[in-house]
Amino acid sequence: MTRVYVVTTSYPEHAGDAQGHFVAAEVRRLVAQHDVTVLAPGRARSPLGGERVVGLPGGDAFGFPGALARLRERPTRLAGAAQFVAGALGWLAREPTPARLIAHFLLPCGAPIATRALARRLTELEVVVHGSDARLLAKLPLVPRVVGRQLVQAGAQLRFVSSELRALVLGALPPSQRAFLEPRSRVEPCAIDLPGAPSHVEARETLGIPLEARLAVVVARLIPGKRVHVALEACARVPQLQAIVVGDGPERDRLAQRFPGATFVGQVERPRALAYLAAANVLVSASLEEGAPTVVREARALGTPVVCLPAGDLPLWASQDPGIHLVASSAELER
Numbered sequence: 457m458t459r460v461y462v463v464t465t466s467y468p469e470h471a472g473d474a475q476g477h478f479v480a481a482e483v484r485r486l487v488a489q490h491d492v493t494v495l496a497p498g499r500a501r502s503p504l505g506g507e508r509v510v511g512l513p514g515g516d517a518f519g520f521p522g523a524l525a526r527l528r529e530r531p532t533r534l535a536g537a538a539q540f541v542a543g544a545l546g547w548l549a550r551e552p553t554p555a556r557l558i559a560h561f562l563l564p565c566g567a568p569i570a571t572r573a574l575a576r577r578l579t580e581l582e583v584v585v586h587g588s589d590a591r592l593l594a595k596l597p598l599v600p601r602v603v604g605r606q607l608v609q610a611g612a613q614l615r616f617v618s619s620e621l622r623a624l625v626l627g628a629l630p631p632s633q634r635a636f637l638e639p640r641s642r643v644e645p646c647a648i649d650l651p652g653a654p655s656h657v658e659a660r661e662t663l664g665i666p667l668e669a670r671l672a673v674v675v676a677r678l679i680p681g682k683r684v685h686v687a688l689e690a691c692a693r694v695p696q697l698q699a700i701v702v703g704d705g706p707e708r709d710r711l712a713q714r715f716p717g718a719t720f721v722g723q724v725e726r727p728r729a730l731a732y733l734a735a736a737n738v739l740v741s742a743s744l745e746e747g748a749p750t751v752v753r754e755a756r757a758l759g760t761p762v763v764c765l766p767a768g769d770l771p772l773w774a775s776q777d778p779g780i781h782l783v784a785s786s787a788e789l790e791r
Contacts, residue, residue: 457489457490457491458489458490458491458554458555458556459490459491459493459552459554459555459556460486460490460491460492460493460554460555460556460557460558461492461493461494461495461548461551461554461556461557461558462479462482462483462486462492462493462494462495462507462557462558462559462560463494463495463496463544463557463558463559463560463565463569463570464476464479464494464495464496464559464560464561464565465496465497465518465540465560465561465564465565466479466496466518466519466560466561467479467480467494467496467501467509468480468501468504468726469498469499469501470501470502471504472725472726472727473725473726474723474724474725474726474729475519475520476496476560477649477726478646478647478648478750479494479560479646480504480649481646481647481648481649482558482646482647483504483505483507484504484505484647484649485647486507486558487505487506487507490556492506492507492508493507493508493509493510493551493554494507494508494509494510495510495512495544495547495548496509496510496511496512497511497512497513497514497515497517497518497519497536497540498511498512498515498518498519499511499515510547512539512540512543512544512547513536513539513540513542513543514536514537514538514539514540514541514543515536515540516533516536517533517534517535517536517537517539517540518536518537518540520677520704520705520723524588524592525677525679525705525706529706537564540564541564541568541569544565544569544573545568545569545572545573548569548573549573553579554579555579555580556579556580556581556582557570557573557574557579557580557581557582558581558582558583558584559581559582559583559584560584560586561584561585561586561589562583562585562589562590562593562603562625563589563592563593563603565583566583566584566585566589566603566607566612567583567602567603567606567607568606570583570610570612571606571607571609571610571612572606574610580613581610581611581612581613582612582613582614582615583607583612583613583614583615584615584616584617584646585614585615585616585617585621585622585625586617586621586646586747587617587618587621587745587746587747588745590616590621590624590625590747591624591745593625593628594624594625594627594628600625600628600629600630601629601630601633604629604630604633604634604637605633607633607637608633608636608637611640612637612640613640613641613642614637614640614641614642615641615642615643615644616641616642616643616644616747617643617644617645617646617747617748618643618645618747618748618768618769619643619769619772620747620767620768620769621747621748621768622641622643626638626641643769645748645750645753646748646750648750648753648754648757650730650754650757650758651727652727653727653730653731653733653734653758654730654731654734655734656734656735656758656759656760658734659731659732659733659734659735660735662731662735663728663731663732663735665735669698670694670696670697670698670737671697671698671699671700671735671736671737671738672691672694672697672698672699672700672736672737672738672739672740673699673700673701673702673732673733673735673736673738673739673740673760674687674688674691674699674700674701674702674703674739674740674741675701675702675703675729675732675733675739675751676701676702676703676741676743676751677703677704677705678701678703678704678705678706678707678708678711679705679706679707680707681743681745682742682743682745683742683743683744684701684703684707684711684742685707685711685714685715685742686742687740687741687742688701688711688714688715688718690740690742690763691718691740692715692717692718698719699715699717699718699719699740700718700719700720700721700732700736701718701719701720701721702721702722702724702729702732703722703723704722704723708720708722730754730758733751733754733755733758733760734758734759734760736755736760737760737761738760738761738762738763739751739752739755739760739761739762739763739764740762740763740764741762741763741764741765741767742764742765743764743765743767744765744767745767746767746768746770747767747768747769748768748769749764749767749768749770752764752770752773752780756777756779756780759779760779761779761780761781762779762780762781763781763783764780764781764782764783765782765783766782766784770782
């Protein structure tokens with residue numbers, strides 16, 4: 457079996473852990489044909505399947521409710537991020553050269569970790585760009601040029617989870633780098649797994665929700681960029697609609713005070729989060745920073761309709777799926 461290494465800043469710590477579940481879904485597919493090792497920050501983990509998981513220093517810089525939010529809360533966590541980069545580079549230098557290296561998140565896994573580790577080594581490199589990493593790259597002065605040079609030198613293949621993110625990253629690069637990387641890039645959302653997901657009726661029974669209840673679910677980290685307040689304002693305008701918020705974050709207390717009629721269940725294990733999605737009459741999303749939101753794809757796979765704003769690739773999806781209902785603006789969402 458060929459050796460594959462996966463570098464990621466987000467990976468489940470145990471079965472049912474929601475963090476990095478989209479990376480874990482792809483690892484499960486790789487394990488069927490490859491010898492897979494996952495490098496992730498934090499304590500040593502037990503494998504979720506047939507993979508090997510290596511825990512590296514620097515876990516305090518990553519995790520809920522997101523690396524950027526954690527660094528804003530405590531800038532000293534940047535030292536942890538540097539520890540993770542150094543630990544990953546050291547591990548990759550000691551271990552045998554893989555046939556393939558997959559880096560989830562452009563920063564810091566794609567650059568500098570994967571690109572530096574592959575200097576003058578014959579390995580296929582794929583960098584998967586998810587969202588916040590792309591937007592951070594585009595905002596930082598001079599960083600796109602430096603990162604682009606590293607990607608070119610490593611001969612990287614780029615995979616974007618949405619066409620919007622592809623345009624954002626490639627558009628931030630100098631023309632010569634863009635000309636090299638553009639034909640080496642593609643758009644492909646991450647795999648999703650819905651293990652043991654219940655039916656609508658089963659989910660309502662499990663959660664104790666009456667079958668006749670009208671239920672809207674919002675699934676998000678409770679940070680300003682997710683605009684959960686807009687989604688809840690929209691729900692509050694619909695008579696007899698019960699709103700349940702799945703997720704946690706620094707905005708929770710403020711949102712709970714502003715929307716006392718909504719139910720906040722916090723961060724829950726992934727099977728329970730899927731049960732809320734299956735039980736819902738509608739998933740509501742008001743974020744404008746989603747490239748290819750996994751939760752929308754999961755809701756549709758479970759048969760749950762979605763109401764959302766036209767962010768990222770959602771307009772394309774809506775043109776192909778009548779169960780995704782776009783509204784043109786926040787004001788329209790709230791009506």
